[in-house]
Amino acid sequence: MHRHIPRSLRFRFFAALGGLLICAIVALAAISSSVIFPALQAEERQAVKRELDRVERSFQLEQQQLLAQVRDWAHWDDTYQFVQGDYPRYKDVNFSQEMFDDMRYQLMAFFNNAGEVYFLAGINPTTGNYQTCETPNDECAWMEPWVNRMQSAIDGDRADQSAIYADQEPVMVGSTPILRTDKSGSPAGWLFKTRALDDEWLSFMEEYTGLPINLSLTRQAASSSDALSFSGNIVHAERYLPIYSPLTPVSLGIGIELNRTSYLTSLTTFRYVLLWTAVLMILVIAVVLLLLEKIVLKPLRLLTQFTQQLDIHETDVHKLTRRSDEIGLLSRAFQKQFTFQQQLNDELLKMSTHDALTGLPNRRLFDQQLETAFSDTSTDSDSVAVMMLDIDHFKLYNDHYGHPEGDVCLQRIADAMYSLARTRNFFIARTGGEEFCALLPHISPDKARGIGEQLLAAIDGLQIPHSTSPVKPFVTISVGIAMQKDAKSQSPSAVVSCADQALYLAKEAGRHQVAFFSPQLASGLTPEHNAPQ
Numbered sequence: 001m002h003r004h005i006p007r008s009l010r011f012r013f014f015a016a017l018g019g020l021l022i023c024a025i026v027a028l029a030a031i032s033s034s035v036i037f038p039a040l041q042a043e044e045r046q047a048v049k050r051e052l053d054r055v056e057r058s059f060q061l062e063q064q065q066l067l068a069q070v071r072d073w074a075h076w077d078d079t080y081q082f083v084q085g086d087y088p089r090y091k092d093v094n095f096s097q098e099m100f101d102d103m104r105y106q107l108m109a110f111f112n113n114a115g116e117v118y119f120l121a122g123i124n125p126t127t128g129n130y131q132t133c134e135t136p137n138d139e140c141a142w143m144e145p146w147v148n149r150m151q152s153a154i155d156g157d158r159a160d161q162s163a164i165y166a167d168q169e170p171v172m173v174g175s176t177p178i179l180r181t182d183k184s185g186s187p188a189g190w191l192f193k194t195r196a197l198d199d200e201w202l203s204f205m206e207e208y209t210g211l212p213i214n215l216s217l218t219r220q221a222a223s224s225s226d227a228l229s230f231s232g233n234i235v236h237a238e239r240y241l242p243i244y245s246p247l248t249p250v251s252l253g254i255g256i257e258l259n260r261t262s263y264l265t266s267l268t269t270f271r272y273v274l275l276w277t278a279v280l281m282i283l284v285i286a287v288v289l290l291l292l293e294k295i296v297l298k299p300l301r302l303l304t305q306f307t308q309q310l311d312i313h314e315t316d317v318h319k320l321t322r323r324s325d326e327i328g329l330l331s332r333a334f335q336k337q338f339t340f341q342q343q344l345n346d347e348l349l350k351m352s353t354h355d356a357l358t359g360l361p362n363r364r365l366f367d368q369q370l371e372t373a374f375s376d377t378s379t380d381s382d383s384v385a386v387m388m389l390d391i392d393h394f395k396l397y398n399d400h401y402g403h404p405e406g407d408v409c410l411q412r413i414a415d416a417m418y419s420l421a422r423t424r425n426f427f428i429a430r431t432g433g434e435e436f437c438a439l440l441p442h443i444s445p446d447k448a449r450g451i452g453e454q455l456l457a458a459i460d461g462l463q464i465p466h467s468t469s470p471v472k473p474f475v476t477i478s479v480g481i482a483m484q485k486d487a488k489s490q491s492p493s494a495v496v497s498c499a500d501q502a503l504y505l506a507k508e509a510g511r512h513q514v515a516f517f518s519p520q521l522a523s524g525l526t527p528e529h530n531a532p533q
């Protein structure tokens with residue numbers, strides 16, 4: 001029988017491990033969202049910053065190179081003489097459209113030591129033609145805003161540096177005072193070179209850095225942090241570099257576009273790891289539950305059935321008691337306890353149904369057997385005989401030989417009766433002090449009488465001396481027999497009463513004899529002897 005236990009160990013383990021699993025998954029999710037995903041994002045931002053740093057360094061390198069080229073030209077005796085009017089062929093010898101194209105210059109401006117324009121040469125941004133002028137007017141009017149910025153830099157003592165001018169399209173500028181080759185003496189003027197930060201320059205930078213770059217001008221101060229925006233697999237990053245402007249704050253934004261492959265791959269890998277960790281945890285817990293069920297819970301259920309003495313198969317008991325673990329120990333302890341309890345029960349049962357002195361069944365068992373025998377009687381011709389046997393003058397025996405000797409006498413008589421009962425297959429019990437009862441099912445009156453006489457003879461055969469007996473010099477018994485059909489009601493107690501009356505008749509008739517109950521004989525009895533017991 002399988003009983004439902006409301007809060008079984010299986011339920012508790014399932015709840016505990018299930019709870020543990022949920023906690024672990026929640027913890028994994030929390031760690032992911034609070035630590036790992038931010039770490040991955042920070043790593044991506046670091047990678048973007050490294051790329052922006054690289055682009056900024058390339059930009060600065062370009063500025064330094066331009067400044068170095070300006071200084072190379074400005075610290076040269078030829079240039080020195082040129083701005084002092086001593087070398088008129090200088091411009092024809094050194095300047096050409098090819099040189100400007102090769103060096104990616106847009107404008108070269110020479111100023112005398114009074115800060116006035118001395119000579120201008122450049123590539124017209126509209127026509128792409130090479131032009132030289134003495135002043136930024138007429139066809140060289142496009143140079144004017146730059147020239148003004150350059151002159152204000154000379155006035156502001158900011159003419160020995162690299163800078164970005166962003167009044168129109170942004171340009172990179174390098175400027176320095178014009179000196180002799182050995183840098184002796186005072187400056188003869190200033191030389192400025194500009195390089196347009198146009199599409200051509202951007203293609204050059206892209207080739208140089210390996211990144212798509214774009215530039216933008218923002219009319220606000222440069223911020224210290226980079227601006228990042230994400231769209232799909234692409235991250236757009238922009239860094240703002242400060243540009244000197246006399247009027248409004250302006251900054252130059254250098255933008256790059258990066259593929260997020262590395263970040264997205266890490267994210268996918270991590271999600272994959274998370275998923276498999278969760279699946280693995282579920283699998284481990286399922287296996288743990290299965291093992292628990294097989295190794296602990298099922299044997300425990302069997303043990304519970306075993307301890308409750310429910311219907312449990314012998315092989316299962318064998319399996320339980322053969323185990324070498326704690327369940328095996330418990331099972332063996334229970335088995336030992338059960339065996340001990342069984343023995344105790346058997347002993348108690350025997351004590352409650354048997355007589356301690358003679359070992360014969362007692363009155364209680366006799367009454368049970370009597371009920372059974374009567375209910376088993378199937379036909380009218382089938383009958384049960386009840387026999388009552390009593391030791392003659394046993395009081396005298398006790399008085400003469402003593403009570404202990406009386407006990408021995410009782411035991412010997414009981415043994416003799418039991419031997420005969422076993423061979424003749426009937427039931428015998430000690431129902432009182434020196435009184436015995438026999439129960440003989442499916443027997444005829446003649447055969448019952450025969451058994452009664454055999455019992456009488458068996459006791460005679462013991463030849464237990466009884467010197468004070470008025471009957472014989474040895475211990476004798478009297479026997480009263482009644483058949484089931486003798487009693488009107490044919491109830492077990494009525495038949496016993498009849499047998500008792502028959503015994504009384506045997507005693508009255510001189511003892512040491514077998515008497516049969518008959519209604520005629522019974523009518524001569526005193527009323528108290530006729531009364532059923």
Ligand SMILES: Nc1nc2c(ncn2[C@@H]2O[C@H](COP(=O)(O)OP(=O)(O)OP(=O)(O)O)[C@@H](O)[C@H]2O)c(=O)[nH]1
Nearest residue numbers: 390391392393394395396398403404406407433434
């Ligand atoms: N030794 C011993 N004596 C017992 C035991 N049970 C009963 N007796 C004795 O049996 C005697 C029965 O005496 P009575 O009932 O007067 O019967 P009786 O002396 O046998 O006389 P009748 O039955 O008329 O022949 C009593 O003396 C009881 O003490 C027992 O277990 N051991």
